[in-house]
Amino acid sequence: MIAVLKHELSGYFHSLTAYIFSAFLLAFVGIGALIYNIQSAVANFEYVLGYVCLGFVVIIPILTMRVIAEERKQKTDQLLYSLPIRTSQIVVGKYLALLVVYLVPLCIVALYPLIFAQFGEVYLLTSYGSLLAFFVMGAAMIAVGTFISSLTENQGFAAGIAIPVILLNYYSVTLAEYVSATASGSAAALIVIAVLLGLLIRHLTKNQNLAYGISFLIMLAVAVLFFTDSSKFEGLLPDIMTKLSLFERFYTFVNGVFDLTALIYYATVIIFFLFLSVQSLEKRRYN
């Protein structure tokens, strides 16, 4: 794992990836700080982060698109498979390297509140709480990006999928206001989700029975619940969409609340998508 981590890091800092990523992130935060903190003379640095996080739509795919797709393209994944290291170690090593690349510009950003504090009163606690949440949320999105990169050997394709996925996640709360809140609408959406989940499982495991079985069980559960107590489905779909939003939980921090459940939520997302990435790599062995 350490070998993979070191190798990836040297790769990032030898190529432009780390520098482009840092440049983008620093530019976004810098412009945000300029507008909010300096121009408008607002002391809340956390608002800048809240404003800048839309930038993840662009910078996370830049960072993650090549992480596994490139290995496939160069056929170096065969080397990784033949080395005496586990697939999970490969994925975690690569992921940690991405986190380090992500952490470097954030260390520079971490100086901003201190600088502002020299010239007035800054809410350091909320600033750094938000910065931590900013890091953890980005880490969760990097995990999502890593998984998307593991699905293809085409970097452009990986970025092309990651951008709409993050964008959709960003707007899911807004969209939630427009989707049907009725019980039947939610039930229909759940069935669609069950089908999509089944397709994903089939793609990952190539086990049709397992995929259709899980899909069918979820549909059955939805149908049973719907006919026994349809009131439970009222407003379920918008609720789910809000809950799935990575950004919504981050705004809690920006508003000055240190929400531990959100951190646990992010950690769950990270573990879930890293697990999926490992499965996706393993699947190549079982194709």
Add this chain to the structure above:
Amino acid sequence: MIAVEHLTKCYGDFIAVSDLSFEIDEGHVYGFLGPNGAGKSTTMNIMTGCLSATEGHVRINGYDIFEEPKQAKRKIGYLPEQPPLYMNETPAEYLKFVGEAKGLKGLELKKQIEDVAGQTKIDHVMDRLISNLSKGYRQRVGIAQALLGSPQVIILDEPTVGLDPIQIIEIRDLIRQLGEDHTVILSSHILSEVQAICEKVLIISQGKLVAFDKPENLEKLLLASNGITFTAEASKEEIDAILPEISRITEWDVKTQEDGLTAVSVRTGSENVKEISRELFFAFADKKKAILEMSSKKANLEDVFIELTEGDDRAVSDSLEESGVDVE
């Protein structure tokens, strides 16, 4: 050393490897021979843990590659068909990564990198980008990678494909050297190559093992079809008159050449070819007809291979011709 037991690999409905079993002992160079698509790469990928098997086991020194991959993989160095190189790195950086991933550290790592670089003669290109190296050097870097961690078995998938003749000779020499203190398994669809460097040959066709023996023994399989060809200064009629005198010759082909000479090919059966050659010589000498050229035709691996795989499918030998087996 390596035991492959009832290995089967299916891709959907297509059976790439079917019930393959063999054992490989320490310290030889083994050749894995078969036409394109015979299942060579699939088998090698499974043996090195890059691919799962549908059924069967592979044991390296007693360690199952699927159940104890870490221990098993430490015993193997693998060079896939396309060398898995990071193009934007130098061989030095690349080998450092592979060495570390194989668990080497500090001085030991440095020493091993120097050793394998010397062995594969890449020490003078260690600081050039791999993307700028020639194909032959890339192949060497790939082999160097496989040698790191001093594994007992080196598995090379078509190591000479796409190289120029001089590079091929160099890589073959390198493989021969490696065979002195490693078990080397290499795959190829070029028979002469396997014949030149391998001590034992596994012939695989359509995912099945069709032969596993020394190249000499495989040739013996086909002694029956041995024959003698000679060119004589005589007409067809004269030859047809002389040959029946030699009782052990029953069949012959005669071809008159433009320069007045006649080319004859004689089928001899499994008897002593030398003896018959002598009789031929004296029979023609008695009649004052000169034999200008005479050679005994020995079956080579090509014949063995075609003979062994012909029964299965005509397409095999067709694809053999396409893949340019007959290179020398």
